[in-house]
Amino acid sequence: MEEKVLEKKANSEQDSQPAVAITNMNKWFGKFHVLRDINLTVNNGERIVICGPSGSGKSTLIRCINRLEEHQSGSIIVEGTELSSDLKNIDLIRSEVGMCFQHFNLFPHLSVMENCTLAPIWVRKVPRHEAEKTAMHFLEKVKIPEQAYKYPGQLSGGQQQRVAIARSLCMRPRIMLFDEPTSALDPEMIKEVLDTMIELAEDGMTMLCVTHEMGFARQVANRVIFMDEGQIVESNEPEEFFNNPQSNRTKLFLSQILGH
């Protein structure tokens, strides 16, 4: 009885705390100051789109959130756990945070089903048949259950990216990170991936997306963040961001990507 109360308390605490809280974070690649004094709070259920010119540090920023990159100063707190060099914390956070990459990074030696069940079985210790059921559920959600027993090499780019999304979802993450998920795709396939992401957003997933798909940003984002030279230049609701950009750098960027 007491345990249940405690659990409930913990849950409500988790709901009130932000999903990601980044304060005064700095990162260098050698001598290059790639992220400068980043402050960013993402609440549960928020969908954030990060855009900016190449080399502005947007990918590095979201890769810091699951410690694919290490930050040198400031703090990053994900779901109440601070990222430090403690390996246990890192593995814990990584299993709570899903990530999709520009180049999918599916495991080519495993079938689609095995790709989706690997982490649940080995990290979460879920029994195989249960993991397979979950995997099928999410493969249906991304609309490719019929490809479950093929290998990634036999799928199109769009299908591979949807498998990658399903693979992340199988870990039941609380936050999803997308690192330019449509940049490596043919135009015809971009839509199927974006549709999947929109559906995910509608389910209330906390999402951080680095993308240049401004239509997607308008449709699903709560907030659009513009980065340049390693810093957050502007952050606003999509309507305001696109119709009434404040800084000159943002105006220039928007005119270049929306101008044609």
Added chain:
Amino acid sequence: MSDSSFVRTEMLKSEAPPTMEGSVLGWIRNNLFSGPWNSLLTIVFGLLIVYVLAEMLPWVFLSSWTATSLRECREIIPLTYGEGTTGACWAVIRERYLQLFYGFYPRELYWRVNLTFVLMLVALAPILFPNLPRQLLYFSGVYPFLGYWLLWGGTIWTPTLTLAGLIVGYLLFNFLSEKRGLLIGVIVGTLLIIFWFLFGVIPITVFLSENVTPLAIEIVESEQFGGFTLSVIIGATGIAASLPIGILLALGRKSDLLIVKSLCVGFIEFIRGVPLITLLFVASTLLNYFLPPGTNFDIILRVVIMVTLFASAYMAEVIRGGLAALPKGQYEAGDALGLDYWKSMRLIVLPQALKISIPGIVSTFIGLFKDTTLVSIIGLLDPIGLSKAIRSDTAWNGIVWELYAFVAAVFFIFCFAMSRYSIYLEKKLETGHR
């Protein structure tokens, strides 16, 4: 309607290829006579092959299998096939093939060697062919100890106790690494196994043999081993041990931990910088100076250790090539899913890296197996060492080609089998990637 405008009203159906494609004639034309230069090459090499065969085949087949000495051979062959014929004297193989296969292993115990070899094939089967029942792998695990006992004989307690020690050490490692962390598991597990080897196995063996039952079969000394038996023992043990050691060395070389990395780099570079012969000489002579006087450290074991270390250094570099060929995204995807280092290596990185390295790994295996003939230089009687011994027999003094051709043929069978298996494996693991 302008020239640049075109609209297809009906999509084309796929049709059968022209008749030349796929027929034998078509194949010959495409592959042998596709142009004047290719036709010329085909004819020249065709003639060359015919010439070589015409010279070689009579020697191989106009031969004697029955003579008892080289001199007799040289008399019989012209008598049977006509004046001036010089054929091969295969009689030497007929007389000495048992020795070439078994060395000086006691004749009445040949069955033990044969049984070990057959059991080796059984133990290899589940490793080579993943669709066989997995339970067979337990036999593969027990096999090295069983094989050792069958070949060298003596009491069964020594290999059994050794195996038991390893199993207990492994279970302890498993238990501790779950509860107390990997490092403590490795240290305690290893210490237990070393302690068991140094102070446990021999006294308990002696006790059990004297007080319970010896369960012993006749002992065969290492000096009696020879021929292909010796080559296969050294080769197979070296191959089985060098792959896991090579994997660990390759991972160590890519590690972020400075000490681990330096040790691995140092080991690999040292071993690769030294000829195998040198290591074998160290094993056969120098090692005695370093060991306490009176220690009886088996010569075959010493050679196997050296060959294994040598091959693992090369193996490590081959596998490092495979690791380097994997896109960084594979490592990142493993990390992003929350897999720890060992799980990510075992489930994601190594299966792919090893697959990429198959040709290199098998080359190293084949190289290792052929290098076992070098032990003849330190006086072990492998097939080459035996050939020398046979040639110094007065009856066969002066015979060269027949012996070496036979040894070469047997080695070819083993090496070709390994090569074909590697091709089979590559095809099997192909998943349409790239």
